[in-house]
Amino acid sequence: MAEPKLRILQVMRAPVGGLFRHVADLTRALSEMGHEVGLVVDSLANDAQTESKLAALLPHASLGIHRFAMPRVLGHGDLTTPFAVRKLARTLKIDVLHGHGAKGGFYARLANFGGKAATLYTPHGGVLHFSRSSTSGRVFHALERALLSRTSAIIFESAYAQATYSSLIAKPTCPTHIIHNGLAPAEFEPVPPNAGAANFVFVGELRDLKGIHVLIDALAGVQRPDGSPATLVMAGDGPARQELESQITNLGLTARVKLLGAQPARPTFARGHIAVVPSLAESLPYVVLEAAAARLPVIATRVGGIPEIFGTTAASLVPASDSNALRTAMQAALDDPETADNQMKLRLAHIEEHFSLARMSGDIETLYHQAIAPA
Incomplete structure (x- = not known):
């Protein structure tokens, strides 16, 4: 029997760099597979280049592109945005919340408190770049450890990222998978x-x-x-x-x-x-x-x-x-x-x-289905 089509919400802070490249590629691939995809992005750091990138992605985001305040480090948006994302996820009847980067992972997992969606997280290096000795590092690493129990699975784009996460933050208590980035x-x-x-x-x-x-x-x-x-x-x-x-x-x-x-x-x-x-x-x-x-x-x-x-x-x-x-x-x-x-x-x-896009997106799709499957 064919796997059901999913309603997926990708959560990230800023559409720049390799993280956005990954999310954009994944969004297009999932859309081509027949899934419905929405994006949550930052409303604080928009510029012409950002808007151009998002506009190009909109035809593949049938559930829309939604903007909320996502401060780069710590700020007021960290208190309000998780609630806004939770409301959005429930309104859209989301099956999978996938957070990308430190902030995206933070919001996606907090937003699913009390929810039934599967919650996946890809660090993309983000939280791995915070030093243990910095205030921000201590805060984000503590949040990571606290949110592990709210995480269906962590996707690491490299074995290096997986090993660094375990040594720097904690050995994950949820399932982890290495799925390399891929090219078209x-x-x-x-x-x-x-x-x-x-x-x-x-x-x-x-x-x-x-x-x-x-x-x-x-x-x-x-x-x-x-x-x-x-x-x-x-x-x-x-x-x-x-x-x-x-x-x-x-x-x-x-x-x-x-x-x-x-x-x-x-x-x-x-x-x-x-x-x-x-x-x-x-x-x-x-x-x-x-x-x-x-x-x-x-x-x-x-x-x-x-x-x-x-x-x-x-x-x-x-x-x-x-x-x-x-x-x-x-x-x-x-x-x-x-x-x-x-x-x-x-x-x-x-x-x-x-490192093909077909392999990357196919492996992530399989993981989504595994995450929402009944225990």
Whole structure:
């Protein structure tokens, strides 16, 4: 007998970054499967880009997109929004509440007190980034422990996230599942480099945590096989842009580094031959998946769930915050393109098997049905 179609409410704070990418992909996939999906998002941090992203998702959200106050850390909305979400869930007769990120998980599980919906939670790194020593960290970690009894299941996007949650917060008392993020079939189409493409390409937010300063330090000593200086394009924006520009100028790299501003990833991959992801910390970054699926060799750091993406090529990962190691890896990729290409092909096969959108959405759908099944 066919499984029943579900009424699902996805709860997240802000439609930005990898978290929103995951929720958007999942919403579209669930809608295509015949389920009815609604979204709950923050009303405090809207801008033109946010509204554009949500408008594009609206045709797949048959239960609507609903906005409530969701302060980034702690605020008045934390006292009122769970009640508003609970009322909405009951009005819409929701079968599954799925919270994403620290705040989304907080609201979804509090909203279901006294309710009958299954409540699932995907941290997406969020609460895992709070330090035990900070006030916010202590508060959110205590809330996590208190809400475990209200959680039908936790979905971790990587084994790294699962292990970090257990060591940092508590060993979950509810079922847990590792379901990797996935890419759509079109994202596995090759992206060949443009004429005049730089040697290296970076796509990400311009902030310290992304390792951008380590990357610039590393680039300074990298040369092409003909002895000319290696070049880099960087797509992204963020709070560290001004500091980054000063670093580039001080190192005399203005002719070698081009800052493109915020740009979509796939078209940007054509601006470089080799992708570099020098992050100091990550969960399971989409940009690594996207670059590898686009057929680019990828140089990345051994942080978060990146080794899970690299599979049998994980030995090529470099330590975070180590400009010398990163420089050596970048130079090796230029000096021995055949090895870099062979590793790319192995990585691609691994990602095609384990990181597809069909696999991700299908596994989550199965988990939803398991969560609402009678005990």
